[in-house]
Amino acid sequence: MSDATKRANEAKAARVAKADTLTPADRYQELFIDVQMSRVFDDGKTFVDCVPRKDPEQILEAYRARCDAEDFDLARFVHAHFEQPQVHKSHYVSPPGQSLRDHIDSLWDVLTRHPHEHPPNSSILPLPNDYVVPGGRFAELYYWDSYFTMLGLDESGRHDLLASMADNFAYLIDTYGHVPNGNRTYYLSRSQPPVFAFMVELFEARGVCKAIEYLPHLRKEYNYWMSGAEELRPGDTRRHCVCLEDGAILNRYWDDRDSPREEAYREDVLTARRSRRPAHQVFRELRAGAASGWDFSSRWCDGADLSTIRTTSILPVDLNCFLYKLERQICVLNRAADQRKQAEKFEQRARMRKAAIERLLWNERAGAYLDYDWERGGPREALTSAAATPLFVGLASAEQAQRTARALQDRLLRDGGLGTSELESGQQWDKPNGWAPLQWMAICGMRNYGIALADEIACRWLKTVGSLYKRESKLVEKYVITHDGDNAEGGGGGEYPLQDGFGWTNGVTRRLLHEHPHNEANEARAASRH
Structure with missing residues (x-):
C-alpha cells in the first residue's frame, strides 16, 4: 500500500460519522420489550434493524404517552414510526443457462453495501468503505463469514472489494478494540471466530497490502481475546x-x-x-x-x-x-x-x-x-467438524492429522460433503446440515498433510451446490448433505428460514470451482424459468 493510499484511507476513516453505540434495547427500553415479546414482526431481527422515522427519544415519549390507551395499536404505532428493512427472498435471479461461476461473479455487486447508504439513528455501525454482506436477512458485515467470502472475491478478481474490506476490519479494530460479530450496535458486546490473521495472509498473497501494516491491529485483537489473562x-x-x-x-x-x-x-x-x-x-x-x-x-x-x-x-x-x-x-x-x-x-x-x-x-x-x-x-x-481446525492451522502432527481425517471420514462424511455433527438436534449447526466454511477448513487442513480425502470432500460439496443451483438457480446458506449430491436440498433447523445469497457459500464454491476445473459443477447452468 503506497503512502498516498494510506493517507486517503485514513482520511476516509476520519470522515465516518461517529457511531451512536446505543443498542435498540437501550434506546427504546420498554417499547423494545413490548415489540419483541408481542411479536410485531415474525423475525426478531426485523425491529432491531428498523430505521426510526423521527428522533428516537420523541418516538419513546410518544409511546409512553399513548401505550395505556384502550385503543392503542402497537403494530400500527411501530409501522408509523419505523421504516422496516427490505429483505429480499432472493437477491438475484440468474438468467436461464447462466453458469454457476458467472452467477457468483454477478452476485458480488448485489451483495455490496456502501457507506453513504447508512441511515442515521439506526443500529448500523458505519464503515469507511464498501463491504459485502451474506444476503437475505443478513444485511450487514459479519466477521468470520467475510474471510470465506473473500476467497471468492479473490477468484472473481474483485481485489477492489478485498482492499475495501481489509481497511474496514482495521477500522473496526481501531475504533472498538475488536471486530464485532457484525457491524450493528447490538453485536458490539461480542466478536466471532478470530480469523483476521487469515485475512491478512490472503491480502498479502494477492498483493492487496503488506501483512506487516496490520501488525498493530493483530496485536490489538489479541489483547481483546486475552484481556485479564496475566x-x-x-x-x-x-x-x-x-x-x-x-x-x-x-x-x-x-x-x-x-x-x-x-x-x-x-x-x-x-x-x-x-x-x-x-x-x-x-x-x-x-x-x-x-x-x-x-x-x-x-x-x-x-x-x-x-x-x-x-x-x-x-x-x-x-x-x-x-x-x-x-x-x-x-x-x-x-x-x-x-x-x-x-x-x-x-x-x-x-x-x-x-x-x-x-x-x-x-x-x-x-x-x-x-x-x-x-x-x-x-x-x-x-465429534464435530471443528476437529479439522488443527489441520487447517498446521498444528497437528502427521499421525494426528491422519487419524483425525479417518475419524471425520468414518463418522461425519456424508454423500453431500462433510457433516457438522453426529446429533440431529433441530439446531442448524448439527446433523443433517453442511456448511461451506467447515468444508473449506477440512479440505485445506487435509491438503496441508497430503490427505486424499480433501479432494473427495471438495467434489461431494461441489456436486451438492451445483445440483441445487441447476434446480433452483441459487446458492443458499447451508445444505442438507445426507442425500446424494444429485438430490441436494437447502438446510433447515434453527431460528430463522433458510437464507439465499449467500456470502460464504459463494466464496468457497467459487474458489473450489477454480481448483477443480473439471468438476461437473463447472457445467452447472441455471434452470429455465416457468
Whole structure:
C-alpha cells in the first residue's frame, strides 16, 4: 500500500460519522420489550434493524404517552414510526443457462453495501468503505463469514472489494478494540471466530497490502481475546480466558452482556424459561454461543435442548487453534519488523498454547481433537467438524492429522460433503446440515498433510451446490448433505428460514470451482424459468 493510499484511507476513516453505540434495547427500553415479546414482526431481527422515522427519544415519549390507551395499536404505532428493512427472498435471479461461476461473479455487486447508504439513528455501525454482506436477512458485515467470502472475491478478481474490506476490519479494530460479530450496535458486546490473521495472509498473497501494516491491529485483537489473562491464577476465569490447574491458559467464547440477544429477544426469553438456571446465566450462554458462529449446536449443550446450553464452560478446538494462528502470525510479523523480544514472546505463547491443546483437546481414544469441558474436567465426547481446525492451522502432527481425517471420514462424511455433527438436534449447526466454511477448513487442513480425502470432500460439496443451483438457480446458506449430491436440498433447523445469497457459500464454491476445473459443477447452468 503506497503512502498516498494510506493517507486517503485514513482520511476516509476520519470522515465516518461517529457511531451512536446505543443498542435498540437501550434506546427504546420498554417499547423494545413490548415489540419483541408481542411479536410485531415474525423475525426478531426485523425491529432491531428498523430505521426510526423521527428522533428516537420523541418516538419513546410518544409511546409512553399513548401505550395505556384502550385503543392503542402497537403494530400500527411501530409501522408509523419505523421504516422496516427490505429483505429480499432472493437477491438475484440468474438468467436461464447462466453458469454457476458467472452467477457468483454477478452476485458480488448485489451483495455490496456502501457507506453513504447508512441511515442515521439506526443500529448500523458505519464503515469507511464498501463491504459485502451474506444476503437475505443478513444485511450487514459479519466477521468470520467475510474471510470465506473473500476467497471468492479473490477468484472473481474483485481485489477492489478485498482492499475495501481489509481497511474496514482495521477500522473496526481501531475504533472498538475488536471486530464485532457484525457491524450493528447490538453485536458490539461480542466478536466471532478470530480469523483476521487469515485475512491478512490472503491480502498479502494477492498483493492487496503488506501483512506487516496490520501488525498493530493483530496485536490489538489479541489483547481483546486475552484481556485479564496475566492476572489469572489456576482455576480463575475472566471473560474469554480460562486458567487451568497447571497454569495454562486457553480460551472460550464470551459475550460481555447477560441479557437476551436483541435480535432474538423473545426466543431467548422463552429458552431461559425452560431452564432451571437463573435467566441471566442462560442469556450469557446463548450470547456466547452466537459469538462462536455455531449458533446453535448440540456442541454447546447437554443433549439436544437449547435451554441446557453451556458455551462458556467449553474450551473449543477451533477457537484455540485460531488464536494459535494469531500468535504465530504476530510472531512472524514481529520478526519481520525486527522486534525480536516481541517475536520471542509470541513464539513462547504459541508453543504453550499448542502444548495445552495437545494435552487437553487431543483425544487418543477418539483419534481426533475434541472440545474440553473445563468445569467438569473432561472432554466433550461428541465429534464435530471443528476437529479439522488443527489441520487447517498446521498444528497437528502427521499421525494426528491422519487419524483425525479417518475419524471425520468414518463418522461425519456424508454423500453431500462433510457433516457438522453426529446429533440431529433441530439446531442448524448439527446433523443433517453442511456448511461451506467447515468444508473449506477440512479440505485445506487435509491438503496441508497430503490427505486424499480433501479432494473427495471438495467434489461431494461441489456436486451438492451445483445440483441445487441447476434446480433452483441459487446458492443458499447451508445444505442438507445426507442425500446424494444429485438430490441436494437447502438446510433447515434453527431460528430463522433458510437464507439465499449467500456470502460464504459463494466464496468457497467459487474458489473450489477454480481448483477443480473439471468438476461437473463447472457445467452447472441455471434452470429455465416457468
